[in-house]
Amino acid sequence: MPSERARQVRGEPLIEKILEATLDELARVGYAALSVETVAERAGVNKTTVYRRWPTKTDLVGAAVKREADTALCSADTGSLRSDMIAILTEIRDMLSTRRGQALIRMILAEGLTPEVAALMNEIRKSKESGPKATVARAVARGELPRGTDVEMVFSMLVGSLQHLLFFHHETPTNHRIAQIVDLVLEGACRGGGRCLRSAN
Structure with missing residues (x-):
C-alpha cells in the first residue's frame, strides 16, 4: 500500500515520480511485460492515480519516453x-x-x-x-x-x-x-x- 507520505505528493513532483518509475520498469522488463499496477507500486501511488492521468499503458510509456528524450x-x-x-x-x-x-x-x-x-x-x-x-x-x-x-x-x-x-x-x-x-x-x-x-x- 502507498505510504501516507507518497499519497501527499501532488502536481509536478507526482508526475515525475510516476514517469521515473515507468522508465525504471521499462528498463527492467520491457514494454510488453510492463504493467501499470507495478509502476504504481514502484512509485508508491494507487493505480487509479496513474490511470486518471494516463488512461492506457501506451499513454504512460509515451509520456515517460518523451520526457526522457x-x-x-x-x-x-x-x-x-x-x-x-x-x-x-x-x-x-x-x-x-x-x-x-x-x-x-x-x-x-x-x-x-x-x-x-x-x-x-x-x-x-x-x-x-x-x-x-x-x-x-x-x-x-x-x-x-x-x-x-x-x-x-x-x-x-x-x-x-x-x-x-x-x-x-x-x-x-x-x-x-x-x-x-x-x-x-x-x-x-x-x-x-x-x-x-x-x-x-
Missing part, C-alpha cells in the same frame, strides 16, 4: 551547423547509452514491429524531431547548405548513422567518431553548392 532531441543554435549537430548527436548518444536508453533500444528492436509500439515511436519521433530539423533549416537559410537541401534527409542521415552504430554494432561512438559522422554527412550535403561549412567554423 527531451534532453537529447533539442534545438541547438550556435551559428554553426557542424557545432550544433555535434552537440545534438552527443546528447542522443549520452541518452541512449544509459540503462534506460539501452532499454529503449531493446524495446525498439524487440517490439518495434508491433503496431502499438510502432505507433508510439512514430508519435514520439514526430513530436521530438522538429527542433533539430529547424537547426538544419536555419543552416540552409544562412547559406551553410545550398538552397533546396532536403532537411529531412540530412537529419535522417546524421541521426541514422549514430543509431546504426548504437543499435546494430553495439558501439558507443566517441566524440571523435561523432564529429566524423557530422563531417561526412555535411560535406556531402555541401557538394550541391553553397558556402563550405568548414569556413564557417
Whole structure:
C-alpha cells in the first residue's frame, strides 16, 4: 500500500515520480511485460492515480519516453551547423547509452514491429524531431547548405548513422567518431553548392 507520505505528493513532483518509475520498469522488463499496477507500486501511488492521468499503458510509456528524450532531441543554435549537430548527436548518444536508453533500444528492436509500439515511436519521433530539423533549416537559410537541401534527409542521415552504430554494432561512438559522422554527412550535403561549412567554423 502507498505510504501516507507518497499519497501527499501532488502536481509536478507526482508526475515525475510516476514517469521515473515507468522508465525504471521499462528498463527492467520491457514494454510488453510492463504493467501499470507495478509502476504504481514502484512509485508508491494507487493505480487509479496513474490511470486518471494516463488512461492506457501506451499513454504512460509515451509520456515517460518523451520526457526522457527531451534532453537529447533539442534545438541547438550556435551559428554553426557542424557545432550544433555535434552537440545534438552527443546528447542522443549520452541518452541512449544509459540503462534506460539501452532499454529503449531493446524495446525498439524487440517490439518495434508491433503496431502499438510502432505507433508510439512514430508519435514520439514526430513530436521530438522538429527542433533539430529547424537547426538544419536555419543552416540552409544562412547559406551553410545550398538552397533546396532536403532537411529531412540530412537529419535522417546524421541521426541514422549514430543509431546504426548504437543499435546494430553495439558501439558507443566517441566524440571523435561523432564529429566524423557530422563531417561526412555535411560535406556531402555541401557538394550541391553553397558556402563550405568548414569556413564557417
